Each structure stands twice: as structure tokens, then as C-alpha cells.
Amino acid sequence: MRVEGNTKKIAEDLLGHYDVRARRLPWRAPPGANAADPYRVWLSEVMLQQTTVAAVIPYFTKFTERWPSVEALAAADDADVMAAWAGLGYYARARNLLACARAVANERDGAFPDTEDGLRDLPGVGAYTAAAVAAIAFGRRAVVVDANVERVVARLFAIDIPLPNARPAIRAAADSITPETRAGDFAQAVMDLGATICTARAPACGICPLRTDCAAVLTADPAAFPVKAAKKIRPHRLGHGWWIERPDGHVWLVRRSAKGLLGGMRALPSSDWEAAPDPTPPMTAQWRALAAPVAHIFTHFSLALTVHVAHVTENCQPPGEGEWWPLARIGDAGLPTLFRRAADAVMKESAQHARP
DNA sequence: CAGCCGTGGAA
DNA sequence: TTTCCAAGGCT
Structure with missing residues (x-):
């Protein structure tokens, strides 16, 4: 010293x-x-x-x-x-x-x-x-x-x-x-x-x-310097996200609870994120999963989010609190990065679908 | 008090 | 590709 x-x-x-x-x-x-x-x-x-x-x-x-x-x-x-x-x-x-x-x-x-x-x-x-x-x-x-x-x-x-x-x-x-x-x-x-x-x-x-x-x-x-303690390995988790789209170009978004991961942020409806998450969709519909899950790395775990897409009718009302958000303004929704990437993946695939 | 809590850039 | 890291705070 x-x-x-x-x-x-x-x-x-x-x-x-x-x-x-x-x-x-x-x-x-x-x-x-x-x-x-x-x-x-x-x-x-x-x-x-x-x-x-x-x-x-x-x-x-x-x-x-x-x-x-x-x-x-x-x-x-x-x-x-x-x-x-x-x-x-x-x-x-x-x-x-x-x-x-x-x-x-x-x-x-x-x-x-x-x-x-x-x-x-x-x-x-x-x-x-x-x-x-x-x-x-x-x-x-x-x-x-x-x-x-x-x-x-x-x-x-x-x-x-x-x-x-x-x-x-x-x-x-x-x-x-x-x-x-x-x-x-x-x-x-x-x-x-x-x-x-x-x-x-x-x-x-x-x-x-x-x-x-x-x-x-x-x-x-x-x-x-400084000497640091060894760090822990990062666990891997799975999750499901649900993209509910209306024919007039709106998607169903929810707000996550105030505490915890991504707390208070707008989001897609999703399952818990764990080793074996519940794959049950929030509502009955014709669901189709994107070919590749969205990979995302948080500080203390990595996640593979499988995104499921359903096209519903104009008068459909998903369960629970949420809002229909215009796809043209999806960039203004304030989605955290995980869900922004999920939205990007859905939009990219639907664009390819429209022009085979 | 150790674990939880995001993201993107650098190497 | 993977790993490490950044002007930390809360519980």
C-alpha cells in the first residue's frame, strides 16, 4: 500500500x-x-x-x-x-x-x-x-x-x-x-x-x-488486477410467446407485471421461462410456430423463445388485459429487445410468406 | 447478502 | 462463437 x-x-x-x-x-x-x-x-x-x-x-x-x-x-x-x-x-x-x-x-x-x-x-x-x-x-x-x-x-x-x-x-x-x-x-x-x-x-x-x-x-x-472470483455458469431456459394478429393489421400486446424480469414493459403474451414451460396457448386458434426460436441472452440465463402465430377474426377478444397494437407502429410500442426480435422474426416470415 | 435484473459491443 | 464487460440498485 x-x-x-x-x-x-x-x-x-x-x-x-x-x-x-x-x-x-x-x-x-x-x-x-x-x-x-x-x-x-x-x-x-x-x-x-x-x-x-x-x-x-x-x-x-x-x-x-x-x-x-x-x-x-x-x-x-x-x-x-x-x-x-x-x-x-x-x-x-x-x-x-x-x-x-x-x-x-x-x-x-x-x-x-x-x-x-x-x-x-x-x-x-x-x-x-x-x-x-x-x-x-x-x-x-x-x-x-x-x-x-x-x-x-x-x-x-x-x-x-x-x-x-x-x-x-x-x-x-x-x-x-x-x-x-x-x-x-x-x-x-x-x-x-x-x-x-x-x-x-x-x-x-x-x-x-x-x-x-x-x-x-x-x-x-x-x-x-482486480482479481475476480470465478463466475457461475448460465442456465438455459425455454419459453413460448404468442403472436395474435387481426386481419386489420393489429397484434395483441400485454403489459408485464411491475416487478421481475422486464417488469412494467409491453410484451407479447408468453409462458413462464423455465426448463419445461407450459406450452398451452392463451386461447384456442390455429397456431403455427416459427421455424426457429428467438434466442436471447439475459444476465443470468439464456432463453430460446418459441414464437407461435395465430391469425384471428376481427371481433376476436383474447383473454385478460391487453391492447390491439397497429403493426405499422410496432416500433413505437416500446418492446424490450427480446420481444422486438420476436416481432421482427414474425414480420420477416410473413413477408416471405406473402411473396413465395 | 447473494441473487436478480438487459443489452450490445469488443476481443 | 463464446465470453466478458459496462458510471449499480434492490431485496
């Missing part, structure tokens, strides 16, 4: 690099501008949870154009926000985003809390996001620890305890190098470094502004 004297040098080296090389990102105030808008900082941090910058940018642009303030977002319809989030994943974030916006708009007159503790009480705001918003939007000294910080700090100090047991040591080390001022810039500088130079697989140590501060660069394999 490093001694006190070097910790200040690390922040100075990194901030000096950041002042010249900071990435220009839509949620960052331009250099020399006033402090960033807390609404935009918070929105970006939530979107960036376990999500890459490249994936977030178009969603951030869309959200801030459509809902430019926390009050505007708080007044939005749930269905519109969920549909706008479709494709970004981890949909509990979108549900918590709305709950948080409404809490801030309705109970706090639109003002975000300006301390870590206050922010931490908001839905969808955990230890990381509270620290990041406190530091970036409000200039607080906060110790911001995300996956980038874990990697950079584990390398700087050559911490060889496997994750997640290394977390306390990593946090203490991160605390030791976090400066009293510019903690927000410092946090973003570490994340820029982690994203562009101190990357997970092939760190560019030769151009790293911290190479003279780093313990791992002196080892045979700097990329070996």
Missing part, C-alpha cells in the same frame, strides 16, 4: 490530464461553464448504471429533449417513459426514475438533495449514484466508487484480494486519493481513465498519466 505522500500526486496527475483530455459528453458542463444541472447529472448517472457511454448518449438526448426538467419528467405518463427506456435494459431503473422525479418535483419543489445522505434516500439512488451526484452536481467531497474506480485503484495499489472481498480495501484506497476539492472532476477523470486507458482487458500503460504512480504496472500483468 502506498504511503500518504503519493496520494496527492495521484490526484494532481489525473486532474492535470483531465483538464486537457476530458471527454466531451452531453451531460457534462463545457469547460469554464457553470456547474452541471443536477437533473441532467442524476439522469445520466442512472442511465449509466451498468451501461456504456455509447449506449446511453442517444437515450440521454431523447429524454432531455422530451423532458427537459425534473418537473417535466415527473408529469410524464408511465407508459411513455417505459417506452422511451425500451432497449436500454434494467427496467427497474425506469420505474425508479419516475418515482424519484415525482418525489423531487412534488415533495421537494423540484430541488434535488445536495448531500450524499439526502440523495441516498431517493428511489434508484444507491451509494455510487449518491456520491457521484453530490460530487459532480454539488461540488461535495464524496468518494465515488464504481467499476472503473475499483479497477484503477486495485491497479494503482496492486490490491490482490479477490472481489468482492476487496471492496473495503478499495474504498479506503479510493478515499485516500480523493482530493478535498474538485472531487466531481476527479471522479469523472478516473472514469475517463478507466474507459479509455486503464481498460479491463488491455490497459494502455504506456500513455497512462498515472504510470509513475502505479504499482500494477511494475508487475508482469497489470491487467490481472
